[in-house]
Amino acid sequence: MSGLLRALVPLTWTGCCHVEQHSLWAFINILQDSQPLLIKQQCSLSLSGILWKLNPEKNPLNPLKEDRIIKEKSVTGALKLSAVFQVYFLFFFFFFYKGNSSLILCLPEKLLVVTIATKDTDGFRRFLRSAKHFNYTVKILGRGQKWNGGDYMSAPGGGQKVRLLKAALEKMKNVDQIILFIDSYDVVFASSPKELLKKFQQAKHRVVFSSETLIWPDRHLEDKHPHVREGNRFLGSGGFIGYLPNIKEMVANWTGEDNESDQLFFTKIYIDPAKRKSINITLDSKCRLFQNLHGALDEVVLKFENGRVRARNVLYDTLPVIIHGNGPTKLQINYLGNYIPSAWTFETGCTVFNHLATESEYPLVMIGIFIQQPTPFVTVFFERLLKLQYPKNRLKLFIYNQVTGKHLIHYGKISFQQNHGSLYQDIKVMGPEEEMDATADLCRNDKDCDYFFSLNIEVVLKNENTLKILIEQNLPIVAPMITRAGRLWSNFWGALSGDGYYARSEDYVDIVQGQRVGVWNVPYVSSVYLVKASLLRSELKDYELFNSPILDPDMAYCHNVRNKGIFMYVTNMHTFGRILSTENYQTTHLHNDLWQIFENPVDWQDRYIHANYTHIMKDNLIETPCPDVYWFPIFSDVACNHIVEEMEHYGKWSGGANVDTRIQGGYENVPTIDIHMNQINFEKEWQKFLLEYIAPITEKMYPGYYTKFDLAFVVRYKQDEQPSLRPHHDASTFTINIALNQVGLDYQGGGCRFLRYDCSIQAPRKGWALMHPGRLTHYHEGLPTTAGVRYIAVSFVDP
Numbered sequence: 001m002s003g004l005l006r007a008l009v010p011l012t013w014t015g016c017c018h019v020e021q022h023s024l025w026a027f028i029n030i031l032q033d034s035q036p037l038l039i040k041q042q043c044s045l046s047l048s049g050i051l052w053k054l055n056p057e058k059n060p061l062n063p064l065k066e067d068r069i070i071k072e073k074s075v076t077g078a079l080k081l082s083a084v085f086q087v088y089f090l091f092f093f094f095f096f097y098k099g100n101s102s103l104i105l106c107l108p109e110k111l112l113v114v115t116i117a118t119k120d121t122d123g124f125r126r127f128l129r130s131a132k133h134f135n136y137t138v139k140i141l142g143r144g145q146k147w148n149g150g151d152y153m154s155a156p157g158g159g160q161k162v163r164l165l166k167a168a169l170e171k172m173k174n175v176d177q178i179i180l181f182i183d184s185y186d187v188v189f190a191s192s193p194k195e196l197l198k199k200f201q202q203a204k205h206r207v208v209f210s211s212e213t214l215i216w217p218d219r220h221l222e223d224k225h226p227h228v229r230e231g232n233r234f235l236g237s238g239g240f241i242g243y244l245p246n247i248k249e250m251v252a253n254w255t256g257e258d259n260e261s262d263q264l265f266f267t268k269i270y271i272d273p274a275k276r277k278s279i280n281i282t283l284d285s286k287c288r289l290f291q292n293l294h295g296a297l298d299e300v301v302l303k304f305e306n307g308r309v310r311a312r313n314v315l316y317d318t319l320p321v322i323i324h325g326n327g328p329t330k331l332q333i334n335y336l337g338n339y340i341p342s343a344w345t346f347e348t349g350c351t352v353f354n355h356l357a358t359e360s361e362y363p364l365v366m367i368g369i370f371i372q373q374p375t376p377f378v379t380v381f382f383e384r385l386l387k388l389q390y391p392k393n394r395l396k397l398f399i400y401n402q403v404t405g406k407h408l409i410h411y412g413k414i415s416f417q418q419n420h421g422s423l424y425q426d427i428k429v430m431g432p433e434e435e436m437d438a439t440a441d442l443c444r445n446d447k448d449c450d451y452f453f454s455l456n457i458e459v460v461l462k463n464e465n466t467l468k469i470l471i472e473q474n475l476p477i478v479a480p481m482i483t484r485a486g487r488l489w490s491n492f493w494g495a496l497s498g499d500g501y502y503a504r505s506e507d508y509v510d511i512v513q514g515q516r517v518g519v520w521n522v523p524y525v526s527s528v529y530l531v532k533a534s535l536l537r538s539e540l541k542d543y544e545l546f547n548s549p550i551l552d553p554d555m556a557y558c559h560n561v562r563n564k565g566i567f568m569y570v571t572n573m574h575t576f577g578r579i580l581s582t583e584n585y586q587t588t589h590l591h592n593d594l595w596q597i598f599e600n601p602v603d604w605q606d607r608y609i610h611a612n613y614t615h616i617m618k619d620n621l622i623e624t625p626c627p628d629v630y631w632f633p634i635f636s637d638v639a640c641n642h643i644v645e646e647m648e649h650y651g652k653w654s655g656g657a658n659v660d661t662r663i664q665g666g667y668e669n670v671p672t673i674d675i676h677m678n679q680i681n682f683e684k685e686w687q688k689f690l691l692e693y694i695a696p697i698t699e700k701m702y703p704g705y706y707t708k709f710d711l712a713f714v715v716r717y718k719q720d721e722q723p724s725l726r727p728h729h730d731a732s733t734f735t736i737n738i739a740l741n742q743v744g745l746d747y748q749g750g751g752c753r754f755l756r757y758d759c760s761i762q763a764p765r766k767g768w769a770l771m772h773p774g775r776l777t778h779y780h781e782g783l784p785t786t787a788g789v790r791y792i793a794v795s796f797v798d799p
Contacts, residue, residue, distance in 0.1 A: 108193040110176055113138045114168065115184040116161045118147040122476060122567035123185035123330075126337055129352070130189040133341055140184075141168055148258035156217040156261030158237070163258060166251045169244065177244040185565065186325035186333050187239070190310050190340050196321045199288045200241050206280035207242030207250065209235050209270065210290030210324065217261050224271040231285025231316060235270045237263040238324050239290045246279050287313045291320035294327035302339055307347045309339040331496060334521040334567065335505060343518075350518030350573065362394040363450035363471060364425075366443040366533075371401040371457045375582050376593045377603050381457055382416040389464045396449070398428040400439050436546040436553055444536040452536060456527045459491075460603060462577040469574055470530040473519065477561065478569045479529035480576035481511070485602040488512055491579060492570040493524035500551070500559065511572055519571045523562060526554040527579055539564045578602065589680070590649040591642040597685050597692075608639035609693060610767050617700065626759035628773060630701055634693060635767040640740040644791045646682075647675050647714050656722050663711070670728040673721060674713040674794075686712050690795060694736055698771065698797070702734075708798050714740070717750060717782065717790040725782030727755055730774030732796035737772075739764035740791035747788030754780045764792075 113136045117124045131138050141164040150157025165181060178197070200208055211232035215222050225233050242250075250269060269275045270283075284290050291300060291311055303312040303319070310319045323340060325333025338344060343352040369385075371378075399417075421427045430439065443452040453467060459482060463469070470478050483490045490512050494505025502524075510516040540561070548556030561568060581599045586592055597604045610633035615621055623631040635643075647653075653673050654660065660668040662676055677686045690709045711731075717723055743750060743763050751762035752770065756779055761770065772778045774796065 111178045111193050113180045116142045117184050118142045118145050121185050121565045127184040127187050134189050134192045150259040157259050158262035159256045159260035160258035162254045162262045166254050169248050175245050179247050180241045182239040188323045188337050188340050191321045205282040206246040209283050210239040210292055211283040211285045212236040212292050213295040228285045235267050236292045237266045238326050250279050286316040286318050287320045288318045290322050292324050292326045293329035293332050307345050308342045331523045338520050362391050364394050364448050365451045365453050366396045366449050367453045368439050369399045369455050371403050374585050374587050375457045376585050376596045387464050390467045392423040395424050396426040397424055400430045402432040437544050443533050449533045452531045454529055458580040458582055459528045460577045466576055475569050476535050477531050479525035481570050481572040482577050482579050485578050491527040492522045496523050519569050521567050522570050524558045525568050590646050594642055597688050608636055610636055625761050626754050627757050630771040634769040640767050644740050650680050672715045674715045677712040712795040715792050717785040724784040727781040732774035733798035735774045736795040737770040738793040739766050742766040747785050747790040749784050749786035750790045751783040754778050
């Protein structure tokens with residue numbers, strides 16, 4: 001019958017921990033030898049929950065070993081032990097358990113996570129997500145209570161945690177219960193209860209505290225701390241694990257106030273040799289269980305492996321189970337929380353925010369448009385705003401304008417309000433005399449407002465579904481990632497420097513360039529973001545968000561939000577748009593955007609280059625109306641209009657005489673009434689336009705010929721002024737002639753005739769360019785304009 005008992009133990013062994021195996025098996029052998037008839041008693045005892053699986057190689061009764069092969073061929077019915085055996089076994093178990101600290105009951109169901117959370121913060125919700133990911137059982141203390149524990153980030157505090165823990169433990173009776181007590185607002189689980197309990201058992205102590213490299217709050221106690229052979233020497237109170245009786249004993253003498261230091265309380269227990277021995281306390285000196293980030297930022301790196309992410313301590317080569325952003329390391333735990341445990345991996349990408357909010361009806365959104373400096377392409381901004389895919393009757397707009405003077409005329413906000421204001425539920429305009437914080441009040445004090453969408457005038461929102469996408473994320477503050485064309489600049493910061501300014505995070509470039517796509521917890525967003533109105537009415541109620549004596553409004557806003565423990569996110573899961581450069585924007589012209597070809601080349605192209613230009617080669621859009629004359633689209637209608645209006649605004653047209661001091665030699669054989677590009681300081685911009693958009697066409701049509709542009713001007717033809725131009729050769733190798741207005745609509749007649757080929761182009765298309773040889777072969781004339789005014793832009797190439 002002894003074989004049956006020997007077979008029983010491996011079959012009923014459960015759990016995960018190592019024990020003093022030989023002692024236990026020797027005890028069972030003694031029982032069998034002394035009580036051979038007990039097996040026959042049919043009183044059952046399940047060992048599940050008391051015994052745990054042994055290492056097969058170290059198990060002296062391993063049925064796979066040759067000298068321990070069980071030869072019984074059949075066992076019928078359930079294996080049962082006598083009541084007497086049960087008594088002997090339990091007696092031995094508790095006797096052995098009491099006397100040997102290496103016997104650890106490490107069943108996951110025996111573990112209870114206890115934490116304090118008086119408020120449901122973003123950090124607390126992140127903590128719960130990571131706990132749920134690994135199936136931790138969590139007991140939350142202090143819900144709905146006022147926090148009286150002080151601001152222990154900058155001064156000692158946290159005594160309220162000890163008081164709440166002590167009260168909760170008094171109600172717990174299971175002596176086998178293992179308690180993990182940790183902070184929650186700045187904590188993330190990186191692995192499972194099984195790994196945590198295994199490492200706890202290997203510590204061979206009844207209570208294990210997290211460790212720190214820095215002593216706090218009383219540096220005078222440094223010499224009283226036990227020395228360790230390797231690792232951190234000082235206790236951290238933000239996390240500890242131990243058996244219920246030992247932790248009860250540890251907190252039993254707490255009589256302090258809520259705002260007294262919990263860290264100092266536990267430290268004094270630890271440095272007392274008698275108490276340390278009685279409670280059986282040790283530190284997790286090598287960060288195998290707990291990783292406190294304060295003082296250890298250089299030691300911690302991310303480890304990506306097999307679809308999950310861990311924090312690795314490179315100093316001790318350990319993988320901590322619990323990551324704690326204690327003290328001033330809140331931004332660092334936010335960064336790590338973007339990945340740990342599997343929020344983003346190389347295999348799966350972003351996994352956290354897959355369960356998006358759905359709305360039965362569209363929430364009411366208040367859009368705040370901020371004009372803080374002269375900005376290009378404002379008319380385009382309002383055109384895009386109209387295209388935003390969101391019911392306009394669920395939108396309220398206000399325009400906060402800090403720009404005064406003549407430039408206001410060109411913003412288009414007045415015409416937008418007049419022409420489209422009736423589409424929206426409301427539109428308001430606020431001037432520079434009002435405080436910036438008053439803008440948030442408009443939503444905060446409007447009971448119907450669900451979201452506040454802050455939008456700077458320099459933002460180019462190309463994605464018409466931006467507002468819907470951000471609302472679906474269901475986050476407190478979320479920004480769409482926008483970048484500056486051709487640069488690594490964006491509207492978020494991945495990290496902060498020590499003095500609170502920009503610092504580049506390790507993943508910043510990958511996020512900006514789209515190598516890592518997801519929703520990211522970041523310390524700073526600007527230019528465009530969505531805020532829940534409920535946040536403005538609660539945590540941010542009566543708060544001067546944009547005010548700071550030393551920071552600009554955006555930095556002050558983010559600083560104040562961070563201080564409230566509110567997370568800010570940026571998403572690059574879609575392409576949203578870009579942001580304009582405003583540094584060198586001049587306002588001395590009528591249409592200042594024409595001068596933006598250097599600063600904002602992408603927006604300049606969108607605004608001024610013909611929509612079909614990029615299809616010229618692919619779709620064979622170059623026409624040949626006359627021999628060796630090429631005709632193709634180049635300018636948009638807006639470009640043509642702006643150039644004409646800019647020239648008329650300047651107004652200093654030449655008189656059409658042969659004497660012309662503007663050109664080299666001072667004499668023009670075939671004069672026109674014109675204005676040169678350099679007269680309006682547009683020569684560099686025009687040269688850039690020709691090189692970027694004309695040169696690729698000329699090099700395609702004239703292979704091997706590289707262009708050099710020189711003279712450029714706009715010609716005006718009027719019936720009562722200069723209606724036509726006599727036959728002539730141009731002073732160029734070839735000429736670019738762009739029609740700036742529309743025949744039949746703006747003028748009658750006009751056109752160009754090439755005499756040698758007797759070929760005329762009498763209906764030039766607005767925005768299209770004629771490219772033809774200048775000297776020798778293409779002798780030509782300007783046909784009479786019979787009504788209205790005709791404008792063309794002319795450039796001589798290689799004169």
